[in-house]
Amino acid sequence: MERITLAISTLCFLAGFALSVHALRARARSSTPAVLWVTLAGFAFQTLWLSERGQQAGRCPLTTLFDVLVFLGWSVALLYLLAGATYRLSLLGVFSSPLVFLLQGVALLMPMPVLSRPMVHVNPWLELHAAVSVVAYGAFALAGIAGVTLLVQERQLKTRKLRSFFYHFPSIHELAAANRRLVYIGFVLLTVGLLAGISRGMAHLGLLRVVSLGVWLLYGFLCVTLGSKRISPQRAAWLTAGAFVVLLLTVWAVQIASNG
């Protein structure tokens, strides 16, 4: 049953992607209601799945790579729904649906780990740390998408080979601003999560603490670099896209190490 809920959610995001592409091809100026409804449905099924999973675990469902991928997809969808209509319709918004589809698709290819008995004593600060951190990761994922979109746009402009979708891309200026803002938002959330973890009981989690601090330092460096405007938006885009790949690899490595 759990797997079916997640599969339905995943298909909703696939449909959302198809509908967004269709809206862009029709040069719609505002987000179509169908895309919003499909995304809302996908988000509702995600939330249902995470809620059931959380009840089984007796804590925030972030104990396995499977759960982390779904939670990451949930945070991307949450940011998508919270953002404005302009973002939703732009290619940046269009890329959110396939990203969630991809994250959940990868999760569904794995066997769903059976959870042990619910934990009796849960540290709420640690739960807050984990949940807020993953939402921050969602913002970093979107920053990475903005970066890649900017690089694609840049390449088309430089080579003067403008494909039909070029005209649907947000401008270089808007992409650079979105890239910067998403990194800032993610960093603030990550800092909140980290403070919650450090202040209340994360000290004993050696590897996780090191990784969290490492990610915080990486994005802190990015924030300072982007804020100083010493590098071009193109280099900033490479950095945010690269940082997100590092982040994904780190999450994966931590899960392997934890399970090993």
Next chain:
Amino acid sequence: MEILCLGLSHRTAPIELRERFAIPESRQGELSLSLAAHPDLGESVVVSTCNRVEFYVASESSSRGFDALHRILSEQGLQADGDAFFRRSTEDVVRHLFRVVSGLESMVLGETEILGQVKKAYQAAQEARATSRLLNKLFQRAFNVAKEVRTRTAITRGSVSVGSAAVELAERIFGRLSGCNVMILGAGETSELTAGALQARGVKSIFVANRSHERAVSLAEKMGGKALRFDEWLNDFLDVDILIGSTAAPHHVLTRQQLEPVMEARRHRPLFCIDLAVPRDIDPGVNHLDGVYLYDIDSLQAIADQSMEVRRGELLKCEALIEKHVGDFTNWLATAGQPREGSGFRRPGDAPAHGV
């Protein structure tokens, strides 16, 4: 009941003839009423733009209708004879009008200005009470068809002139242009046109530098900008977002070596360089710098040509859509569209018939 159209266009008549027949906007309603008042004509709309002059009328007989049209136009000093004039009846008129408002008959395929011009002409005729059931239905349907063609095909997509291609590219780089400063190097006609297109999108300010300072001052005044001495333009370059080069210099006016330090000082704000000069004003090497986008006249023309190709590729789709509506309209005309027996024409001065 027949719908007739007599007219000439850029396809059939040279500009000398078109300008002789051009009807000023202020006279279109009045002339429509004169035509509609003739006993052999019932309704009329006069469309006159720089590329076409067309008289749409409703008549009970095709031959009597065209005769009446010719007579009235002759009285107005307009001899509408010769190969430059086309005559169309009912189904062909419907098809022709649907094509005209959709931009398929325009000089620039898919342009949208014509729809507004035809709407104005129809409104003038309607206000003069020169239209009734048939032409009201025809024109209102035509406007809906034009809207459908625009939304369901790519006939209006892309930029088909150098100026509009430059504007589109600028918007893909900067988003809104309201915060952008433009600098023109060399006050030529093409650079003025391009800057004018950018100005229409609300750019913040325009600087003009020219070897002849008087010419720079004159263009700057015309565009509401600021004239610069040619040997000092680089001093004001730091705040410029869009540079248009069109000098007659035999060498590059802006080189990569000059621009590199400027880009660092600009803190990597993007710079869009439009080089309209031949020989080129801007070193092609600047395109390799981060945040610099260089387009010369050939690359802008290539974009315009590419867009035109896309539009041409959409023609069949547009025509299929239009044919469907032509069929629907002629079916309506064959049944509900005919006047009830004995009702005759509505005469000018009767209450206007807005509905169908």
